[in-house]
Amino acid sequence: MNNTRLAVELPGLSLKNPIMPASGSFGFGDGDITKTNDLNELGAIVLKTTTKDPKKGNLQPQIVVLQDGVLNSVGLTNPGVKNVVNEKIPTLRKHYSKLPIIASIAGESFEDYLFVAQHFAAPGLIDALELNVSCPNVAEGGMQFGVDPKVIQKLTAAVKEIIAVPLYVKLTPNVTDIVACARAAQEGGADGLTMINTLYGMRIDPVTKKTLVGNQMGGWSGPGILPLAIRMIYQVAHVVNIPIIGVGGISSALDVLEMYLAGASAVQIGSAQFKDPAACWHILSELESEMDKANVNNLQELSDQIKRKFRDERR
Template identity: 60%
Template sequence: MTNISVKLPGLNLKNPVMPASGTFGFGDVPAAKKFDLNELGALVIKTTTPKARLGNPQPQIAVVDKGVLNSVGLTNPGVDNVIGNKLPAIKKQYPQLPLIASVGGESKEGYIEVAQKLSQSKMVDALEINVSCPNVAQGGMTFGVHPELVAELTAAIKQVVNLPIFVKLTPNVTDITAIAQAAEAGGADGLSLINTITGMRINIETRKTLLGNNYGGYSGPAVKPIALYQINQVRKNTQLPIIGMGGISSAEDVVEFMLAGANAVEVGSAHFKDPLACPHIAHQLPQLLEKLGVKDINELVGQVEFN
């Protein structure tokens, strides 16, 4: 019998596949209602901030060549509403499903508030810290591009929570390993990478950008080689568990990400083509591993062989 279960800090996953933050909302979007979410390794909920956010101007999403541009802008009802309404609804329907909450904020204090409230709710199993949020106190530059800020923020959150935290790294940096090591120095229990790559598209007839916010995060198959490279670089420089993402749409992609160094994966843009991408991928894994002669999926982690 081929083992596809994975253990991460605070999480026992029946398989390594979960939807990326934002993909399934709070388990309440149409895609999340098309199958039994217990088929997932875990559910990662939408990024939660201290107060409700309406998000960026429309259009927020543009499906483009080989991927998707999005500038949703962290639309969410705020942490108190998430704890009071969204999480209880998920727990009622899926009491055994591992839950990862995504934490955002415009200041260190905002992150700490959200993380602490989510931890105290006792309704989630781990936190994913989305350090791609703009730091208002420092002119809007994202937290995740400064190693010292990442270390400081990680340490501050660790002091107020009783949950494992996975720091979600942005690829929009000179050296992602420096950010990964900063998160580890701050006490992170794991890492998630890569977040989206900043991009834009232009309509040549109107000369206007396709997104209401002009720029957005690019995801999808075209970013996969970048994600694999950055995950492999991080794997070489840290022992922390890695949740990998960036263009995953098949069981073969999962194996490739794990060989590069990921311990589990998140799937995002693939849902635009297949709302059942996660269960489809999870169901394909045992057969693929058998074909590859792999008895335990965890044996793949970091086992890429260089020429």
């Protein structure tokens, strides 16, 4: 595979290709899929979102895979930041010394976010930090932070002061004005954006009369949200000057190219892996072929071309 053709440069990240698993997909690089597929072939790994203290997650069932998507209410299950920093990441680095690592953090208060960020601030521990202000599965914290531009700006700035690595803010689609939220993150000092997270959804079984996930509501993802992700990325890419990592409904190499045309500079794969655990690798294997069909010579060149086009449109 021609790595130069697929290579992408982002703040703090030199990616051999644009494909990475979305936060939670591969845990901390210790999931079953990593036993049969090499993480080193991917552009980077995004770790499961980490919080100050260990979390057991929401009531079961936490994940329901349906024909048209995935409804999840996991609730940020994780072993807590001290375990992640002292055990999970060192183990991951030992096995994948050159793989870019993006940590993801969340909290129920400013103090929680800053506590977790401080633990990830050690030099050489991670390559970038993703600020999850958009998880719809936690009773407190995520949604409250992610829907208010003023709070997004303040939180982004506070975390940025603590860490030396680039900061990517993951935005929720559950807002009326995604552009205002994106601008707020940029004004707070974000080096990039990740968008979008899941939509707040719910399903009810007509026979049992019970909701399909134990927490009643959860995050809805899958191919059905791709048009929404494309629209929001397109809107935001026209007004910000920081790169966007596109996520939401990607299930093919063509979807990756569409994300680029909307304004993304790299992508994350999430729900596609519930039906195809090796989706990241399969999409990657098809990417150059689809680039040939679309007359795309180089992904970095495509990204730069789209950014120039957007700048011209703003004049």
